[in-house]
Amino acid sequence: MSDLATLVDFLTTVPDNPHFTADTLMIAGNSLTELIRSAAEFCEAEPSIQQIVFIGGIGHGTKPLIDHCRKEFPELIKGDWELLSEAEITQAIFKHYCQRPLNFRLEKASTNTGENARFSRQLFQKEAPKTFWLLQDPLLQKRTHLTFSKEWDLPLTAIQPLSFEQPRLRTFTDRPHFANPQMDNWWSTEYFLSLVVGEIRRLYDTEEGYGPNGTGFIPHVDLPTVVLSSYRRCQNYLAQDLRN
Numbered sequence: 033m034s035d036l037a038t039l040v041d042f043l044t045t046v047p048d049n050p051h052f053t054a055d056t057l058m059i060a061g062n063s064l065t066e067l068i069r070s071a072a073e074f075c076e077a078e079p080s081i082q083q084i085v086f087i088g089g090i091g092h093g094t095k096p097l098i099d100h101c102r103k104e105f106p107e108l109i110k111g112d113w114e115l116l117s118e119a120e121i122t123q124a125i126f127k128h129y130c131q132r133p134l135n136f137r138l139e140k141a142s143t144n145t146g147e148n149a150r151f152s153r154q155l156f157q158k159e160a161p162k163t164f165w166l167l168q169d170p171l172l173q174k175r176t177h178l179t180f181s182k183e184w185d186l187p188l189t190a191i192q193p194l195s196f197e198q199p200r201l202r203t204f205t206d207r208p209h210f211a212n213p214q215m216d217n218w219w220s221t222e223y224f225l226s227l228v229v230g231e232i233r234r235l236y237d238t239e240e241g242y243g244p245n246g247t248g249f250i251p252h253v254d255l256p257t258v259v260l261s262s263y264r265r266c267q268n269y270l271a272q273d274l275r276n
Contacts (some may be wrong), residue, residue: 035262036208036269037201039228042259044170046177046193051240053080054163057194059126060148061088061118062169063096065104068122071204072129073166074175083135084126087152088118091143093169095119096223099216117141145176149183162186167194171219171227175234175242176222176270229270232263 059071075081088094098113098121108124117140142151153160164187168176173193181188198217200211205223219227235253239245242250253265 034201034204035265036204036228038262039232040171040199040201042256043172043174043228043231044198046173046195046198047188049189049192052163052165052192054161054165054192055080055082056085056161056164057081057083058085058087058152058164058166058180059122060066060145060166060168060172061091061093061122061142062167062172063093063095063100063223064169064220065097065100065125066214067107067196068100068125069129069170071194072126073192074196075126075134076130076132081134081165083137084123085120085137085139085152085155085164086123086126087142087148088122088137089141089143089147090117094118094121096220101125139150145172145179146183148176149180152180153184156238160184162192163192165194166191169227170199171224171231175231175250178253186258225269229263229266232266233257233270234262236263 048210057071057075059068075084086151097118100119101109101113105128106126108128113121119138119140123136123138135156139155140150144149166180173195176192177188177191180191184191197212199215200209202211205208207216208219208224231242234242234257236255237245237252239246243252
């Protein structure tokens with residue numbers, strides 16, 4: 033397994049919880065329209081889901097999200113989409129594929145993962161859900177899970193990342209190539225490297241990271257030796273972190 037494949041595998045592995053149920057799905061802002069459509073189809077077929085929370089203002093994923101929409105769902109694009117939040121765009125895609133009545137909440141101000149978690153919690157003055165599904169770009173899913181657990185003051189087991197297919201990186205030449213070739217165009221080369229290497233930097237509990245020894249945004253994470261070794265060899269890819 034290549035170093036980048038090792039990092040992708042670590043970031044996108046989610047807890048196995050086959051008996052998890054919840055009536056709420058949180059969709060954190062991301063650029064992957066196929067993921068949003070899969071979530072809508074999941075909710076269309078899953079009657080236990082009663083509430084969807086769309087989360088995200090205008091951030092690093094907004095332009096890629098609109099670009100993907102132009103290619104995949106041009107019929108949904110409207111003239112004012114450049115001014116819309118990720119939450120509003122995500123809701124439009126979701127409602128196109130999920131027709132059954134649901135309770136929708138929108139959080140339209142957050143611009144990073146910490147704000148995604150904190151501002152979404154503030155939507156609930158009372159009767160906040162004690163368990164929920166959480167959807168995010170699979171490369172961001174691990175840190176998002178940790179952040180929501182901390183900000184919502186819930187155990188990790190109360191929040192289940194919603195994953196439809198784990199990305200398996202096969203090769204990386206001029207761009208990433210996955211076992212499922214439909215994923216090859218999910219991320220531009222620069223954005224992919226920024227996410228993969230940048231996420232490990234954020235998870236690594238050092239002064240530069242987001243753990244207790246850094247910003248304190250997430251709890252301490254023990255990174256496996258093989259992941260740390262691969263990360264060190266991949267740091268040169270992070271010459272430009274597009275999210276900074």
